[in-house]
Structure formats: C-alpha cells, structure tokens
Amino acid sequence: MKPKLSAYVSDSVSQRLELAAKRPGTNKSAIVEAALDRFLNPERDTSGDAALIRRLDRMSRQLDRIDGDLSVMAETIALFVRYYLTITPPLPSGDQEAARALGRERFEMFVAQVGKRVASGSRLVADVMERVSTSKPDLFTRHIEEGAPLGGAENAETRSRSQDATGEQPGPSPAGREEVGNV
Structure with missing residues (x-):
C-alpha cells in the first residue's frame, strides 16, 4: 500500500x-x-535531455555550415561586383537599349537557373568548394594580397623581377583603368 x-x-x-x-x-x-x-x-x-542535446548539437553544426556558406557567398558577390564595376566600360548611347534587352534576357535565364537549383536541392557553393578543394587542395591555405592574382610567392617574385628590370612598379592593364559605365 x-x-x-x-x-x-x-x-x-x-x-x-x-x-x-x-x-x-x-x-x-x-x-x-x-x-x-x-x-x-x-x-x-536523462534520455529526453540527451536527445534534446544531440538535436541542439546537430542544429548548431548546421548553423555553422550555413554561416560558412553565407560568408563564402557574400565574399564571392563582393569580389564579382568589384570586378564587374572595374572592367565594364561605358556604352555608347546607341548601344544601350540593345545591352538592356540582352541584360533582361540574361537575368531571366539566371533566375530560371536559380529556381532549378533551389528546387533540386543542390548547392552550387558546396559543389564549387568541393571541386576546388579536390583539384587544388592548397588554394585556401595560401596567403594572398587583396586583389593579387592567385599563385602566391611566384607572382610576388615575378613582380619583383619586373620592377627591378624597369625601375618602376608594374601598373594595371589599360582595361583595368577604364571608367565604370551605366549598368
């Protein structure tokens, strides 16, 4: 009792x-x-608590992976925009309408491709990072200057030899000096 x-x-x-x-x-x-x-x-x-802790740990790892992906995407977009704005020459006024039409067509294709990737669940960033890490595993371990071409020490050495031979530091190519045009 x-x-x-x-x-x-x-x-x-x-x-x-x-x-x-x-x-x-x-x-x-x-x-x-x-x-x-x-x-x-x-x-x-403690079985309920252990399951909750495992799930929170899994969610934490997923958030870390998403944070990493977001950092890569933000940096990629920033570098692309800088590159695009640096090399795009201004268009003559007669060519602007044709360029806008081509831009609209390309944008529609871009949106369709994004929709396909999202619907399929595949992630381009993960695909590219995997491809790069398998083909060039040391690429992300190099220390490169902002805006310097890939290649690390050999490019720095080549620039140094070029500077010694001419007495001047090599400048950007003429295409790199063009003004940014209307987008």
Missing part, C-alpha cells in the same frame, strides 16, 4: 492534470508520482 499525500496546486496545474489523466493508460497518481520522481531524482530520466 502506498502512502496518501495531499497537495494544493494552482487552478491551471489542476486543469492540465485533469486533461493529462484522461489519456488512456494513465491516472492522476501516476502522473504526479512520475513528476515528483523526476523532480527529486533528475539523473534517472
């Missing part, structure tokens, strides 16, 4: 206890006993 206890609870707890006790295979005594046992001995039922 189990000892009988009397306890006072708030109306909201009493109502929730009534609802829970209406479920098949349970009663108020079993619910109160399980709750008190868990409260008084929290180590006994």
Whole structure:
C-alpha cells in the first residue's frame, strides 16, 4: 500500500492534470508520482535531455555550415561586383537599349537557373568548394594580397623581377583603368 499525500496546486496545474489523466493508460497518481520522481531524482530520466542535446548539437553544426556558406557567398558577390564595376566600360548611347534587352534576357535565364537549383536541392557553393578543394587542395591555405592574382610567392617574385628590370612598379592593364559605365 502506498502512502496518501495531499497537495494544493494552482487552478491551471489542476486543469492540465485533469486533461493529462484522461489519456488512456494513465491516472492522476501516476502522473504526479512520475513528476515528483523526476523532480527529486533528475539523473534517472536523462534520455529526453540527451536527445534534446544531440538535436541542439546537430542544429548548431548546421548553423555553422550555413554561416560558412553565407560568408563564402557574400565574399564571392563582393569580389564579382568589384570586378564587374572595374572592367565594364561605358556604352555608347546607341548601344544601350540593345545591352538592356540582352541584360533582361540574361537575368531571366539566371533566375530560371536559380529556381532549378533551389528546387533540386543542390548547392552550387558546396559543389564549387568541393571541386576546388579536390583539384587544388592548397588554394585556401595560401596567403594572398587583396586583389593579387592567385599563385602566391611566384607572382610576388615575378613582380619583383619586373620592377627591378624597369625601375618602376608594374601598373594595371589599360582595361583595368577604364571608367565604370551605366549598368
């Protein structure tokens, strides 16, 4: 025989206890006993907590991966915009309408491709990063200057020899000096 206890609870707890006790295979005594046992001995039922911790860890790893992908995309877009604005020459006014029409057509194709990739679930950033890391595994370990071409030390050495031979530092190509035109 189990000892009988009397306890006072708030109306909201009493109502929730009534609802829970209406479920098949349970009663108020079993619910109160399980709750008190868990409260008084929290180590006994850690299976729910362990599952929650595993899920939170998995979510944390997913957020870290998303953060990394977002950083790569932001840097890629920033470098592309800088490159595009640096090399795009201004168009003569007669060619602007044809360029706009071509731009609209290209943009529609771009949006369609983005839609396809999103619908298929494949990620271009992950594909590109995987391809680059397998073909050139040391690419991301090099320390390159901002805007310097890839190639690390050999490019710095080539620039140094070029500077020694002419007495001047090599400048950008004429295409790099063009003004930014209307987009």
